[in-house]
Amino acid sequence: MLEIRNIHASVEGKEILKGINLTVKAGEVHVLMGPNGSGKSTLSNVIVGNPQYTVTAGTITFNGRDLLAMPPEDRSHEGIFMSYQQPVEIPGVSMNNFMRAAVNAKRKYQGLPPIGGGDFLKMVKEKRELVGLDADLTRRSVNEGFSGGEKKRNEIFQMAMLEPQLAILDETDSGLDVDALRIVAEGFNRLRTPQTAAICITHYQRMLDYIKPDIVHVMLDGRIMRTGGPDLAYRIESEGFDWLKETTPNS
Amino acid sequence: MDALIASGLPTKKDERYKYTDIAAALEPDFGLNLSRLPLSFDPRQTYRCRVPGLGSRVHYVVGDSVAESNVIVDDGRLFVGPMVEFAQRYPDLFRAYYNKVEGDSLTALNTMLVQDGIVIRVAKGCKVDDLLQIVNLSVGNVPMLANRRQLIIMEQGAEASILCCNHSATGCNNLATEVVEGYLANGSHLQYYSVEETSDNCNLLNTTAFMQHEGSNLEYGSITLNSGLLRRSVKIEFDGSNAQTTVSGLVLAHGTSHIDNNLLVAHNAPLCRSDILYKYVLDGSSTGAFAGKVLVNAQAQKTDSQETNANLCVSPSARMFTQPMLEIYADDVKCNHGSTVGQLDDTALFYMAQRGITPEEGRLLLQQSFAWDVLQRIDLLPLRQRLIHMVEERFRRGIGACGDCVMCGGNEI
Amino acid sequence: MLKSRVKSQEPRVKNDNTFVRDVANRDYEYGFTTDVETEVIECGLSEEVVRLISQKKGEPDWLLDFRLKAFRHWQTMEQPSWAHVELPLIDYQAISYYADPRGRKHKSGRQEIDPELEKTFDKLGIPLNERLALSGVAVDAVMDSVSVKTTFKEKLAEKGIIFCSISEAVGKCPQLVRQYLGSVVNYRDNFFAALNSAVFSDGSFVYIPKGVRCPMELSTYFRINAINTGQFERTLIVCDEGGYVSYLEGCTAPMRDENQLHAAIVEIVVQKDAEVKYSTVQNWYPGDKEGKGGVYNLVTTRGLLKGERSRLSWTQVETGSAITWKYPSCILQGDDSIAEFYSVAVTNNHQQADTGTKMVHLGRNTRSTIVSKGISAGHSQNSYRGLVKMSDKAGGSRNYSSCDSLLLSDTCGAHTFPYIDVNNDSSVVEHEATTSKISEEQLMYCNQRGIPPEEAVALIVNGYAKDVLSKLPMEFAVEAQKLLSVSLEGSVG
Structure with a gap:
């Protein structure tokens, strides 16, 4: 893909x-780990x-x-979605209007007519329930005044609305308590299908307790230094990154 | 002279002089001390105004003459002394820096009439530890017009702190024009504070201009504790990137005094920062005016500017005019400004009263705390503490009570 | 897209600018002209012209005197230059001061309006046929110097409401017009006010009697059509004690290479316990992408909150005009009166706007709110200029102002010139302003969600202006949103 x-x-x-x-x-599901400044976020932004x-x-x-x-926007239409570490606030633009614009832009790209008002609201309701987002939040301005947890949940809600093929979760776990993390992760898992894939950037093992990764990569100084199975994430959790610095990059 | 004749004196119709009637200020028949009669008065004997805890070198200017008792400093690293002397010793430097300010007719008037002034030059890489202090004294038994001048040259990487105190030693009506020019070369750092503590009949028309080059840092503060008519026109210009300025102003006005601060910060280079805070407490029938313009030219991308003006009118006949302006021609900027005019918070007063604090004491505390954050911006700790003390005394005991000067109360000489 | 038709009596419009015109056409959809016979008086301004206008309108002597006094005063004045716009010296002798599109039919005494005129207003979305009209909106349609038709007049008259053109009001209720005309904006007020007072053509007159709530939105639609004419309309709204009215004003003009002058006066008097809401959607032709042509919109609009507890609210969406010079103001005379000013001003290409408000607090415990949103794109200059004045008698009064500017290009300018004068110790004035460029992060976030840049800008700008747009009556809010998007087309590279 x-x-x-x-x-x-x-x-x-x-x-x-x-x-x-x-x-x-x-x-x-790929996991990207690595110390701050190793290039994880840069890769997702690229x-x-x-x-x-x-x-x-x-x-x-x-x-x-x-x-x-x-x-x-075309990359988005092609099916790439990024869940931001710090989602931006857009004052005055309601979540509903924002999502309608996004959904319709994608439909236009696919040569489909704009979605009807009723269908759209039905879709919002359905997806909202999927990730446990308050009805009130979709009426408020995009991310404005949302708590950290609400913002992350809102990202997963948007992911549900846009049904991407590839989701990039940029430190979706940061700033979340265990309960919030579980809700967000469960929402993500519900959206997984054999046709979709994900890249998950994280510092912590605990995210991986909920989202079972297939492949783990460790980045250091702008390169992928090591690739392995889930056990690599456990080793990083207990030993840190230093041991990797002595080794050479895998091919 | 030509400039003066060409443009005439500014009138209230000139946008920058909207709030102050210059013609009226110049109307009285002022005497000029043209024949340079020596004033039979040694400020060093009678006048001590020092900041405890800071080694300071004080230079006195009496009327428009630099006092003879001043000790000229000229060790190759630092020059502090009369302008006339500086012009003789360093004619090239003098020519290069003097009167380069793009001024209006008031600057021209000063340039025409000025006889002497103080020059401070800090050589490349030199750091001056002691506070350099200039004391301007208004004197005379008849109404006098004094024309003062300051020229500050900060060479590359130089560092210095200057405190300029204006005092009055006369009961007579008098007027001073003052032009301060400052040049901050690359990487230099200047702290310049001006304290106005004269009397109701002392009037001052000040023009200040600072030119800042790359990476320079200016902290400019003006504290007005007592004055008649005061008009300060301050222009700070960024000519090199990554420079920054912090401008702080505090005005405590009473009686019929008229305090007008007109500030222009011109961003002509990218990545500069300006942070402006002016606060006024207006009592009696005083008038406060503040016009602060931040100008961001097209090349000044990534400008970061913050301007705040807060004012308290504490008497029914006090008036405040404020104009915080933004003029922006670049798009990648972060500029905010805010302005408020209000009174002391009744809820806070009541809360204090409920805790047994008298309304008078409560008002004092609130006014002091209002002034507090301006003084907090003064970097030099001893000076800050001294000013906090002076402000407190000013609130508590009224005008002319700095507590330290022999001259307080405006004794005549 | 409509092809401009050139009228026989007009000088031929030059065709050398077709390409630019076509490009501009895409954005300004009201740029067509109407082919009607129009009676236009000769260009130039003199005492004779003032007398001629008055005579054409069959005005009483007191009104002619009013005009002449203003004209004589105007002759002593100079065109002002203090605003942050580059307004060329206008040749006041090259403009015709009166154009009547009703042509000869009017003189023959027929009441029906020219079907061409009706069609024009249909095209502008302002049906003059009451059956087709927007529900609950009465319209006074003004083209060039005269009112073409006022709808729902009879229905409003049942409640005692007078809604008609000002020319008609002079004949119908002279005492009211005479009492209030010039009482808020004196002819000496400024250069353009003096000019308008001398040559004003038509405009709307509204009188809401005591205790009456106007059951429908009243609106005036101004249209400049004839070439080389100025429009000098005059609107007077008087809302008597306890009354209420919501009033809308819309404007468009054809695209012409020449600049057109529009110098209007709006006066509003709000009596005790009465409330007036005045909304403007100003979409005069802004000139083409190179800054050629467009309307000079130089207007004086002011309301007097005369009685206690009176309320006045101005809402303006300014997207058109080459140059805008406009400060809808409020004199808060009555104690406890409340005034509001909400403004969105969009400038693109070479447009220049200097707009804001004056809140003059004279009464005790008066309140005012200012919310201004400036959006600059292209090579435009957009300034907010506002005065908040607390007089010594206005104890206990409050003002809150918030002025934000959004920059969409690195060649435009956004400026804020607030003036705050406080003359007492019990009033509170708060002013805050921010200037920033449209956030790259917001744009990228929208792009990542699949929203293309142009649409994302429209979305963000509409969100930014939402506080103001939400103050507009429903029917106009939708229109205004669309207008914002259209005005900014081509503003992102």
């Missing part, structure tokens, strides 16, 4: 990613096409199509 080949990327002239290779297949990040070399294809040639 997703093929990342030798990606180099920089932000404000500083090289952050120094040759990333990553393949994600349908049905897989995938969604944040203009602040400049790709200096390499390719990314999504279902065989050149992702780097697409504007961010």
